[in-house]
Amino acid sequence: MMSRATRxxxxxxxPFQEFFQTEAASGALLLASAVIAMVWANSPWGEFYHALWxxxxxxxxxxxxxxxxxxxxxxxxxxxLFFLLVGLEIKRELLVGELSSPKKAGLAIAGxxxxxxxxxxxxxxxxxxxxxxxxxxxxxxxxxxxxxxxLALVGRGLPVGLRVFLAALAIVDDLxxxxxxxxxxxxxxxxxxLLAAGVVWGxxxxxxxxxxxxxxxxxxxxxxxxxAVLKSGVHATVAGVLLALTIPARRGIDSTxxxxxxxxxxxxxxxxxxxxxxxxEEQRNVVYxxxxxxxxxxxxxxRLEHGLHGLVAYVVMxxxxxxxAGVALGGDTGLSLTHPVTLGVVLGLLLGKPIGVLxxxxxxxxxxxxxxxxxxxxxxxxxxxxxxxIGFTMALFIAGLAFPDPFLLDQAKIGILGASLLAxxxxxxxLARARKIDPTKALVE
Numbered sequence: 001m002m003s004r005a006t007r008x009x010x011x012x013x014x015p016f017q018e019f020f021q022t023e024a025a026s027g028a029l030l031l032a033s034a035v036i037a038m039v040w041a042n043s044p045w046g047e048f049y050h051a052l053w054x055x056x057x058x059x060x061x062x063x064x065x066x067x068x069x070x071x072x073x074x075x076x077x078x079x080x081l082f083f084l085l086v087g088l089e090i091k092r093e094l095l096v097g098e099l100s101s102p103k104k105a106g107l108a109i110a111g112x113x114x115x116x117x118x119x120x121x122x123x124x125x126x127x128x129x130x131x132x133x134x135x136x137x138x139x140x141x142x143x144x145x146x147x148x149x150x151l152a153l154v155g156r157g158l159p160v161g162l163r164v165f166l167a168a169l170a171i172v173d174d175l176x177x178x179x180x181x182x183x184x185x186x187x188x189x190x191x192x193x194l195l196a197a198g199v200v201w202g203x204x205x206x207x208x209x210x211x212x213x214x215x216x217x218x219x220x221x222x223x224x225x226x227x228a229v230l231k232s233g234v235h236a237t238v239a240g241v242l243l244a245l246t247i248p249a250r251r252g253i254d255s256t257x258x259x260x261x262x263x264x265x266x267x268x269x270x271x272x273x274x275x276x277x278x279x280x281e282e283q284r285n286v287v288y289x290x291x292x293x294x295x296x297x298x299x300x301x302x303r304l305e306h307g308l309h310g311l312v313a314y315v316v317m318x319x320x321x322x323x324x325a326g327v328a329l330g331g332d333t334g335l336s337l338t339h340p341v342t343l344g345v346v347l348g349l350l351l352g353k354p355i356g357v358l359x360x361x362x363x364x365x366x367x368x369x370x371x372x373x374x375x376x377x378x379x380x381x382x383x384x385x386x387x388x389x390i391g392f393t394m395a396l397f398i399a400g401l402a403f404p405d406p407f408l409l410d411q412a413k414i415g416i417l418g419a420s421l422l423a424x425x426x427x428x429x430x431l432a433r434a435r436k437i438d439p440t441k442a443l444v445e
Contacts, residue, residue, distance in 0.1 A: 038417070040326055075400060080239060084243055090171055090244070105172075108165060112172035114356035115357040132403075139347075141173065144171070147388060147390050161372075204246035252295075382430055384427070386430055391423075395420075
């Protein structure tokens with residue numbers, strides 16, 4: 001019985017282990033990209049760094065081509081894949097995950113809301129009425145890859161519930177950031193393009209309702225959706241989230257039918273004569289049929305999410321960091337550290353995030369709207385609140401939308417990079433001190 005319980009526990013915990021190991025690795029790569037960008041921007045080749053991202057790149061047939069700088073192609077195009085993955089994670093969590101019921105979602109939602117409101121208010125306290133007022137959304141964001149990466153480094157001795165809480169909180173935080181981008185960081189709207197986007201989105205939902213499961217269909221319509229949103233004035237990356245919501249989350253067959261069909265095919269394969277090192281035609285047909293059965297047991301949503309995770313973690317986000325994290329630190333760096341935009345971002349991420357997360361979580365528990373996960377202490381929750389102050393990817397993205405002025409954008413970047421580094425160190429320190437190694441509650445490494 002103990003052996004069976006151990007195997008069952010291992011099956012439940014292993015996905016979390018693999019997920020956080022991936023986040024730790026991607027977080028390290030993200031950090032390396034940011035460091036390279038900073039060193040490059042302040043090296044003798046700094047001018048080439050900035051000129052590279054301003055290089056014009058034209059895509060499409062003559063008369064209907066899109067011409068944008070390389071930086072814009074990364075931020076408006078490549079990052080759509082990041083937002084598509086975010087949307088898929090949000091949908092999955094709403095359907096079957098930690099956000100699928102008010103009781104399960106209560107603490108994460110409360111922490112995320114507090115962690116968005118307090119930083120924004122602290123930022124506005126220093127910048128309201130000034131040139132930097134538009135950047136209030138910058139300290140609202142949490143970088144899930146970095147936050148979970150640091151948590152994985154502390155890792156041993158922390159309860160699984162703490163990690164699940166941080167992942168759910170970061171996903172709610174991402175949803176809030178997407179809404180802020182769509183509502184508050186939108187240029188002049190084109191009603192014709194918005195109508196076109198609505199029509200394409202409607203077609204995507206029709207495909208979902210008709211049971212279309214081929215991902216290439218959603219991909220083709222997704223490109224049209226991206227073009228329409230790009231032309232509408234709403235930031236193009238919102239198309240990624242809209243597309244994600246339409247991806248089917250239903251399996252084609254249930255577990256019983258899958259087992260029956262798979263077993264019948266395996267039996268047929270076993271009885272079919274082979275051809276030495278090569279499969280016979282009958283065996284190949286069985287293998288192809290088995291592939292289709294395996295494809296039907298997995299929902300298109302989870303299949304696409306799995307396929308995108310490595311691409312986003314190891315290509316999209318590092319390239320984004322390389323293109324956006326480079327800040328030339330000249331003689332005015334000292335002045336930058338006292339600039340209201342820099343201070344607002346630092347205070348928002350470094351103080352606003354942990355205060356907001358902890359205060360809102362405490363209120364939710366006090367009002368019996370939520371409860372702490374098993375084995376999680378308030379000290380550990382404070383450490384997680386500090387990790388939420390690692391803004392990086394989403395914060396840099398919002399900063400680029402908020403400040404077309406290069407000077408203000410640099411002030412925001414300095415605040416984001418400095419506060420994210422300090423928040424990671426603080427979170428690591430609090431969690432390392434608060435952890436209690438208990439083999440019955442710890443996530444085994």
